[in-house]
Amino acid sequence: MNRHLISAADLSRDDALLILDTADELARVSDRSIKKLPTLRGRTVVNLFFEDSTRTRISFEAAAKRLSADVINFSAKGSSVSKGESLKDTALTLQAMGADAVVIRHGASGAPHRLASWVDGSIVNAGDGTHEHPTQALLDAFTMRRRLSTLEGRRVTIVGDVLHSRVARSNVLLLRTLGAEVTLVAPPTLLPVTVESWPCEVSYDLDSVLPKSDVVMMLRVQTERMNAAFFPSAREYSRRYGLDRDRLAKMPEEAIVMHPGPMNRGMEIAADVADSARSTIVEQVANGVTIRMAVLYLLLGGETL
Ligand code: ASP
8 A cells, every 4th residue: 555645546446445444343443432442552643634624633533542643633723824834844843743644634735745745654635625535535435335235336426516526536536446336416517627537427417317326425515615606596506406305215215325524404415314314424424433543554554453
Protein backbone atom coordinates (compact mmCIF):
# COMPACT_ATOMS: atom_id res chain seq x y z
CA MET A 1 0.00 0.00 0.00
CA ASN A 2 0.99 3.62 -0.59
CA ARG A 3 2.33 5.66 2.35
CA HIS A 4 -0.44 8.25 1.88
CA LEU A 5 -4.17 8.05 1.15
CA ILE A 6 -4.96 11.08 -0.97
CA SER A 7 -7.22 9.72 -3.70
CA ALA A 8 -9.41 6.65 -4.03
CA ALA A 9 -7.45 6.08 -7.24
CA ASP A 10 -4.35 5.39 -5.10
CA LEU A 11 -5.94 2.11 -4.05
CA SER A 12 -5.54 -1.07 -6.07
CA ARG A 13 -8.27 -3.69 -5.75
CA ASP A 14 -6.04 -5.62 -3.33
CA ASP A 15 -5.36 -2.51 -1.22
CA ALA A 16 -9.06 -1.70 -1.01
CA LEU A 17 -9.96 -5.28 -0.06
CA LEU A 18 -7.19 -5.34 2.54
CA ILE A 19 -8.66 -2.18 4.16
CA LEU A 20 -12.19 -3.61 4.10
CA ASP A 21 -11.05 -6.96 5.54
CA THR A 22 -8.97 -5.25 8.24
CA ALA A 23 -12.01 -3.13 9.11
CA ASP A 24 -14.08 -6.30 9.45
CA GLU A 25 -11.62 -7.56 12.04
CA LEU A 26 -11.49 -4.22 13.83
CA ALA A 27 -15.30 -4.00 13.94
CA ARG A 28 -15.15 -6.70 16.57
CA VAL A 29 -13.15 -4.34 18.80
CA SER A 30 -15.82 -1.66 18.41
CA ASP A 31 -18.39 -4.18 19.66
CA ARG A 32 -16.46 -4.84 22.87
CA SER A 33 -17.09 -2.88 26.06
CA ILE A 34 -13.38 -1.92 26.16
CA LYS A 35 -12.74 -0.55 22.70
CA LYS A 36 -8.99 -0.01 22.88
CA LEU A 37 -6.03 -1.73 21.21
CA PRO A 38 -2.37 -0.93 22.02
CA THR A 39 -1.41 -1.06 18.31
CA LEU A 40 -0.38 2.56 17.70
CA ARG A 41 0.98 3.35 21.16
CA GLY A 42 3.61 6.09 20.98
CA ARG A 43 2.49 7.25 17.52
CA THR A 44 1.15 10.75 16.93
CA VAL A 45 -1.81 11.49 14.68
CA VAL A 46 -2.60 15.14 13.92
CA ASN A 47 -6.10 16.10 12.79
CA LEU A 48 -5.71 19.24 10.71
CA PHE A 49 -9.13 20.65 9.85
CA PHE A 50 -9.38 23.87 7.83
CA GLU A 51 -13.03 23.23 6.93
CA ASP A 52 -16.00 22.41 9.12
CA SER A 53 -16.66 18.78 9.91
CA THR A 54 -18.69 16.79 12.41
CA ARG A 55 -18.56 13.09 11.56
CA THR A 56 -15.16 12.90 9.87
CA ARG A 57 -13.20 14.79 12.52
CA ILE A 58 -14.80 12.97 15.44
CA SER A 59 -14.40 9.58 13.83
CA PHE A 60 -10.72 10.08 12.97
CA GLU A 61 -10.16 11.11 16.58
CA ALA A 62 -12.06 8.11 17.93
CA ALA A 63 -10.23 5.79 15.51
CA ALA A 64 -6.77 7.02 16.50
CA LYS A 65 -7.64 6.85 20.21
CA ARG A 66 -9.01 3.31 19.94
CA LEU A 67 -5.63 2.32 18.53
CA SER A 68 -3.88 4.11 21.46
CA ALA A 69 -2.20 6.80 19.32
CA ASP A 70 -1.62 10.29 20.73
CA VAL A 71 -4.01 12.66 18.99
CA ILE A 72 -3.51 16.37 18.38
CA ASN A 73 -6.55 18.22 17.09
CA PHE A 74 -5.85 21.35 15.14
CA SER A 75 -8.61 23.49 13.72
CA ALA A 76 -7.87 26.57 11.65
CA LYS A 77 -10.21 28.70 13.76
CA GLY A 78 -8.35 29.82 16.85
CA SER A 79 -4.92 28.93 15.42
CA SER A 80 -2.28 31.09 13.73
CA VAL A 81 -3.91 30.27 10.40
CA SER A 82 -6.45 32.97 11.23
CA LYS A 83 -3.44 35.31 11.54
CA GLY A 84 -2.52 34.41 7.96
CA GLU A 85 -0.04 31.59 8.51
CA SER A 86 0.37 29.57 5.33
CA LEU A 87 -0.26 25.84 4.90
CA LYS A 88 3.48 25.37 4.43
CA ASP A 89 4.36 27.00 7.76
CA THR A 90 1.67 24.98 9.50
CA ALA A 91 3.12 21.85 7.88
CA LEU A 92 6.63 22.68 9.08
CA THR A 93 5.29 23.08 12.62
CA LEU A 94 3.69 19.64 12.43
CA GLN A 95 6.89 18.20 11.04
CA ALA A 96 8.82 19.67 13.98
CA MET A 97 6.34 18.01 16.37
CA GLY A 98 7.01 14.63 14.80
CA ALA A 99 3.56 13.78 13.44
CA ASP A 100 3.43 10.19 12.20
CA ALA A 101 0.18 10.83 10.34
CA VAL A 102 -1.61 14.01 9.36
CA VAL A 103 -5.31 13.84 8.60
CA ILE A 104 -6.17 16.93 6.59
CA ARG A 105 -9.43 18.55 5.49
CA HIS A 106 -9.02 21.67 3.39
CA GLY A 107 -11.20 23.86 1.18
CA ALA A 108 -8.65 23.76 -1.64
CA SER A 109 -8.55 20.71 -3.91
CA GLY A 110 -4.98 19.41 -3.93
CA ALA A 111 -3.98 20.66 -0.45
CA PRO A 112 -3.25 17.12 0.89
CA HIS A 113 -1.02 16.48 -2.12
CA ARG A 114 0.98 19.65 -1.38
CA LEU A 115 1.23 18.76 2.28
CA ALA A 116 2.69 15.37 1.38
CA SER A 117 5.72 17.13 -0.08
CA TRP A 118 6.41 19.02 3.16
CA VAL A 119 6.04 16.45 5.93
CA ASP A 120 7.52 13.00 6.43
CA GLY A 121 4.45 11.37 8.00
CA SER A 122 1.56 9.70 6.18
CA ILE A 123 -1.07 12.07 4.79
CA VAL A 124 -4.72 11.08 4.88
CA ASN A 125 -7.13 13.17 2.84
CA ALA A 126 -10.26 13.85 4.91
CA GLY A 127 -11.85 15.91 2.12
CA ASP A 128 -10.20 18.49 -0.16
CA GLY A 129 -12.47 21.05 -1.81
CA THR A 130 -14.61 19.42 -4.46
CA HIS A 131 -11.92 16.86 -5.23
CA GLU A 132 -11.91 13.70 -3.06
CA HIS A 133 -12.87 12.12 0.22
CA PRO A 134 -11.39 8.61 0.03
CA THR A 135 -12.21 7.42 3.57
CA GLN A 136 -15.87 8.30 2.98
CA ALA A 137 -15.83 6.09 -0.13
CA LEU A 138 -14.19 3.30 1.88
CA LEU A 139 -16.75 3.49 4.67
CA ASP A 140 -19.53 3.53 2.08
CA ALA A 141 -18.09 0.44 0.36
CA PHE A 142 -17.72 -1.25 3.76
CA THR A 143 -21.38 -0.48 4.58
CA MET A 144 -22.54 -1.79 1.18
CA ARG A 145 -20.48 -4.96 1.52
CA ARG A 146 -21.92 -5.65 4.98
CA ARG A 147 -25.50 -5.17 3.76
CA LEU A 148 -25.21 -6.72 0.29
CA SER A 149 -22.35 -9.22 0.91
CA THR A 150 -20.45 -8.29 -2.28
CA LEU A 151 -19.93 -5.25 -4.46
CA GLU A 152 -19.18 -7.19 -7.61
CA GLY A 153 -21.89 -6.40 -10.20
CA ARG A 154 -23.96 -4.33 -7.75
CA ARG A 155 -25.69 -1.31 -9.25
CA VAL A 156 -25.03 1.86 -7.29
CA THR A 157 -26.91 5.06 -8.14
CA ILE A 158 -25.44 8.34 -6.85
CA VAL A 159 -27.90 11.22 -6.96
CA GLY A 160 -27.67 14.99 -6.70
CA ASP A 161 -25.00 17.65 -6.47
CA VAL A 162 -22.19 15.71 -8.14
CA LEU A 163 -20.51 18.93 -9.27
CA HIS A 164 -19.52 19.96 -5.74
CA SER A 165 -19.19 16.47 -4.28
CA ARG A 166 -15.83 14.97 -3.35
CA VAL A 167 -17.83 12.01 -2.03
CA ALA A 168 -19.21 11.25 -5.50
CA ARG A 169 -15.82 11.30 -7.21
CA SER A 170 -14.13 9.07 -4.60
CA ASN A 171 -17.08 6.68 -4.67
CA VAL A 172 -17.09 6.37 -8.46
CA LEU A 173 -13.37 5.55 -8.47
CA LEU A 174 -13.44 3.07 -5.59
CA LEU A 175 -16.68 1.32 -6.57
CA ARG A 176 -15.32 0.80 -10.04
CA THR A 177 -12.15 -0.74 -8.59
CA LEU A 178 -14.35 -3.07 -6.54
CA GLY A 179 -16.44 -4.18 -9.52
CA ALA A 180 -19.70 -2.26 -8.96
CA GLU A 181 -21.59 -0.44 -11.73
CA VAL A 182 -22.20 3.21 -10.93
CA THR A 183 -24.83 5.53 -12.42
CA LEU A 184 -24.82 9.24 -11.59
CA VAL A 185 -28.18 11.02 -11.64
CA ALA A 186 -28.22 14.82 -11.52
CA PRO A 187 -29.51 17.86 -13.32
CA PRO A 188 -27.07 18.75 -16.14
CA THR A 189 -26.09 21.92 -14.25
CA LEU A 190 -24.83 19.84 -11.31
CA LEU A 191 -22.55 17.54 -13.28
CA PRO A 192 -18.88 18.39 -13.89
CA VAL A 193 -17.91 18.93 -17.54
CA THR A 194 -15.36 16.12 -17.25
CA VAL A 195 -17.98 13.55 -16.21
CA GLU A 196 -17.81 11.83 -19.60
CA SER A 197 -14.35 10.57 -18.74
CA TRP A 198 -15.49 9.10 -15.40
CA PRO A 199 -15.93 5.30 -15.29
CA CYS A 200 -19.73 5.41 -14.85
CA GLU A 201 -23.06 5.99 -16.58
CA VAL A 202 -24.98 9.26 -16.39
CA SER A 203 -28.76 9.78 -16.35
CA TYR A 204 -31.05 12.75 -15.78
CA ASP A 205 -34.09 10.65 -14.92
CA LEU A 206 -34.14 9.33 -11.36
CA ASP A 207 -37.44 7.45 -11.67
CA SER A 208 -36.17 5.26 -14.49
CA VAL A 209 -32.95 4.31 -12.64
CA LEU A 210 -34.43 3.54 -9.19
CA PRO A 211 -35.96 0.13 -10.06
CA LYS A 212 -32.53 -1.05 -11.29
CA SER A 213 -30.56 0.05 -8.20
CA ASP A 214 -29.15 -2.03 -5.35
CA VAL A 215 -27.92 1.12 -3.62
CA VAL A 216 -29.17 4.69 -3.89
CA MET A 217 -26.74 7.22 -2.46
CA MET A 218 -28.15 10.72 -2.03
CA LEU A 219 -25.77 13.69 -2.05
CA ARG A 220 -26.18 16.91 -0.12
CA VAL A 221 -26.95 20.01 -2.15
CA GLN A 222 -23.85 22.05 -1.25
CA THR A 223 -25.22 25.60 -1.26
CA GLU A 224 -22.07 26.91 0.47
CA ARG A 225 -20.06 26.08 -2.68
CA MET A 226 -22.61 27.54 -5.12
CA ASN A 227 -21.96 30.96 -6.60
CA ALA A 228 -24.88 30.91 -9.03
CA ALA A 229 -28.38 29.44 -9.41
CA PHE A 230 -28.01 25.78 -10.40
CA PHE A 231 -31.73 24.93 -10.26
CA PRO A 232 -34.95 26.99 -10.22
CA SER A 233 -35.94 26.39 -6.57
CA ALA A 234 -35.47 23.96 -3.71
CA ARG A 235 -38.99 22.68 -4.30
CA GLU A 236 -38.37 22.03 -7.97
CA TYR A 237 -35.12 20.25 -7.10
CA SER A 238 -36.86 17.95 -4.60
CA ARG A 239 -39.63 17.21 -7.05
CA ARG A 240 -37.18 15.94 -9.67
CA TYR A 241 -34.23 14.66 -7.65
CA GLY A 242 -35.37 14.22 -4.05
CA LEU A 243 -35.89 10.75 -2.54
CA ASP A 244 -39.32 10.57 -0.94
CA ARG A 245 -41.55 7.69 0.10
CA ASP A 246 -43.08 7.24 -3.36
CA ARG A 247 -39.68 6.97 -4.96
CA LEU A 248 -38.43 4.61 -2.23
CA ALA A 249 -41.30 2.29 -3.19
CA LYS A 250 -39.87 2.09 -6.73
CA MET A 251 -36.60 0.60 -5.49
CA PRO A 252 -36.11 -3.18 -5.25
CA GLU A 253 -37.06 -4.51 -1.81
CA GLU A 254 -33.49 -5.27 -0.71
CA ALA A 255 -32.04 -1.99 -1.98
CA ILE A 256 -30.52 0.41 0.56
CA VAL A 257 -30.47 4.19 0.91
CA MET A 258 -27.25 5.99 1.82
CA HIS A 259 -26.24 9.59 2.54
CA PRO A 260 -22.81 10.80 3.71
CA GLY A 261 -24.31 13.56 5.91
CA PRO A 262 -24.95 16.28 6.75
CA MET A 263 -28.45 15.94 5.29
CA ASN A 264 -30.80 18.61 4.07
CA ARG A 265 -33.90 16.80 5.27
CA GLY A 266 -36.84 17.62 3.04
CA MET A 267 -34.61 18.61 0.13
CA GLU A 268 -32.53 15.77 -1.31
CA ILE A 269 -34.05 13.23 1.11
CA ALA A 270 -37.39 13.12 2.93
CA ALA A 271 -37.15 12.75 6.71
CA ASP A 272 -39.14 9.49 6.79
CA VAL A 273 -36.86 7.96 4.14
CA ALA A 274 -33.74 9.02 6.06
CA ASP A 275 -35.12 7.37 9.20
CA SER A 276 -36.50 4.25 7.48
CA ALA A 277 -35.19 0.71 7.95
CA ARG A 278 -33.76 0.85 4.40
CA SER A 279 -31.50 3.74 5.35
CA THR A 280 -27.89 2.99 6.40
CA ILE A 281 -27.08 6.57 7.38
CA VAL A 282 -26.40 5.93 11.08
CA GLU A 283 -24.55 2.69 10.25
CA GLN A 284 -22.31 4.68 7.89
CA VAL A 285 -21.23 6.88 10.80
CA ALA A 286 -20.37 3.88 13.00
CA ASN A 287 -18.55 2.22 10.10
CA GLY A 288 -16.59 5.44 9.60
CA VAL A 289 -14.71 4.88 12.86
CA THR A 290 -13.89 1.28 11.95
CA ILE A 291 -12.68 2.14 8.45
CA ARG A 292 -10.50 4.98 9.75
CA MET A 293 -9.00 2.62 12.31
CA ALA A 294 -8.13 0.24 9.47
CA VAL A 295 -6.61 3.04 7.38
CA LEU A 296 -4.47 4.41 10.23
CA TYR A 297 -3.46 0.91 11.26
CA LEU A 298 -2.32 -0.05 7.76
CA LEU A 299 -0.62 3.27 6.92
CA LEU A 300 1.27 3.40 10.20
CA GLY A 301 2.18 -0.28 10.09
CA GLY A 302 0.69 -1.10 13.43
CA GLU A 303 1.56 -4.35 15.12
CA THR A 304 -0.47 -6.87 17.15
CA LEU A 305 -3.98 -6.63 15.83
N1 ASP B 1 -19.53 15.29 4.67
C1 ASP B 1 -19.25 15.11 3.28
C2 ASP B 1 -18.06 15.94 2.84
O1 ASP B 1 -17.39 16.50 3.68
C3 ASP B 1 -20.43 15.36 2.41
C4 ASP B 1 -21.02 16.73 2.45
O2 ASP B 1 -20.49 17.65 3.07
O3 ASP B 1 -22.07 16.88 1.83
O4 ASP B 1 -17.76 16.00 1.67
